[in-house]
Amino acid sequence: MQTSPLLESLMESLRCLPGVGPKSAQRMAFQLLQRDRSGGMRLAQSLTRAMSEIGHCRDCRTFTEEEVCTICSNQRRQNSGQICVVESPADIHAIEQTGQFAGRYFVLMGHLSPLDGIGPNDIGLDRLEERLASEKVNEVILATNPTVEGDATANFIAEMCGMYGVMASRIAHGVPVGGELEMVDGTTLSHSLAGRQQIKF
Amino acid sequence: MQTSPLLESLMESLRCLPGVGPKSAQRMAFQLLQRDRSGGMRLAQSLTRAMSEIGHCRDCRTFTEEEVCTICSNQRRQNSGQICVVESPADIHAIEQTGQFAGRYFVLMGHLSPLDGIGPNDIGLDRLEERLASEKVNEVILATNPTVEGDATANFIAEMCGMYGVMASRIAHGVPVGGELEMVDGTTLSHSLAGRQQIKF
Known part of the structure; x- marks a missing residue:
């Protein structure tokens, strides 16, 4: 027998988070109710704003609430002429933490996967082609994952770069x-x- | 360099959940944004309602959005005359899952801890005393944790039960x-x- 339908629905909703099962959800719900209600309210507000306002950058397709993200609109990064192609916005975080790259990014939000019906336009390669045609790009660094799909995607983009006379490189494995x-x-x-x-x- | 202040604040807020560090928070935020925005919105709504509406049951002090929780207001459970004393609402869940107990509960929300300044009234023993005096109680089952503090709390409550001629029992360890x-x-x-x-x- 349950004492509170609201508590039940909170536990159920928490399970949409990756890695959270019934036990963790229960622990999280009790912890918030017992010790950190203001934290819970802040989380609710952040979630509401993030889920409704965050879209994709017009240029690099990463998550941002602006039309163009802060990296793409940075003048110094525009001048570098390098574009690093990654599969997901989390990869941008990882690369930014190295402090070794000062160019801009392009986020595929996936990889080519013909069997699942994911073709070049589904991962935004039409937009990347526009950028290669219109911007001054010296080098495209392919940092897709070292998987079969990631390698295939990297090769496809390298060929595309060849058509526009842009140098393509692949990160070392x-x-x-x-x-x-x-x-x-x-x-x-x-x-x-x-x-x-x-x-x- | 970060692409989105909203995303940053979402990751920061997620860390109020127990067991969630920077990496998990990042994974959760990206998962919600990429694959489950409606789940994220539902979670935000559940959180807002739960944090603002859930209070404590007048009789047993567990979490509920009603004045009296469904267990306390259940006539059959009132008739049993048994009260099980536990330290936290999560313990009620655990005992309910056994299906072995058909009485009511009393939640201390902690245990006696004189060194931390937590005395009998801080864990609601004044309210338990009122109940012992006014209700027909046959037995108080002490299911506090088998720790030094839990045992001390159980002994204290057992003495209180003695004053009101109510049988007190301790769960087996x-x-x-x-x-x-x-x-x-x-x-x-x-x-x-x-x-x-x-x-x-």
Whole structure:
């Protein structure tokens, strides 16, 4: 027997979050009610605003509530002439944290997957083609995931870049830094051998 | 560099949930934005209603949006004359799932802790005393946690019950069903020996 329908519906709603099952949902609901009601209210407001106001950037398709995101509208980044193509907005976060890239991005929001009916226009390649045609782009860095679909998508975009005379490059795949060679799988090791670079003195 | 202040504030707010760090918050925010905006909106509504409308039951102090919760207002449960004292509303869920108890509850929302300044009235024992004095109660089952504080709280309430001529009982502590004896800690095993019961034929 339940004491509160509202509490039940809160637990049920919390389960839309990834990785949250019945037990975690219960723990979250009780924690908020017992100790952090103001946090719960703030979360509700953030959710409402984010779900209704966040759309996609006109230029790079990442999440933003503006028409053009802060990275795309940054003059210094526009001047760099580099576009890094990634599969999801989370990848932008990851790359930004390295502090190594000062160009702009293009977010596919997925990858080519003909079997699922996902073609070039579904991942925004028509928009990328417009940008290659209209903007001054020196290099397109392909940072899609190192999966079969990610590689296929990268090759497709590289061909497209070729048609516009833009250099395309693929990020290096190999042994992770700090990893141990004997723990690395064979495919990664093959990539790391094939992608070896001469040591220059 | 961030692309969206709203997205940032959503990630920050999600961290008020227990067990959610920066990485999980990011994953949750992207999942909701990419795949389940309607779920996110439902969650926001449930949160707003739950945080503002859920209070405590007048009789048992559990969470409810009514004045008296459905368990306390159930006539059959009132007739049983049993009150089970627990530390938190989550304990009610756990006991209800056994289907073994058909009485009512009393939720302390904590336990006695003199060092932290938590005395009898802070855990609602004045209200429990009123109930013992005014209602027909046959038995108070003490189901506080088997910790030092939980035991002390149980003893305190048992004494109070004695003053009103109400029988007080403590739930059994011992080897968990399905557990292995050699894995059980010494204190639990002592409890399980001290609480042994004669096998009757």
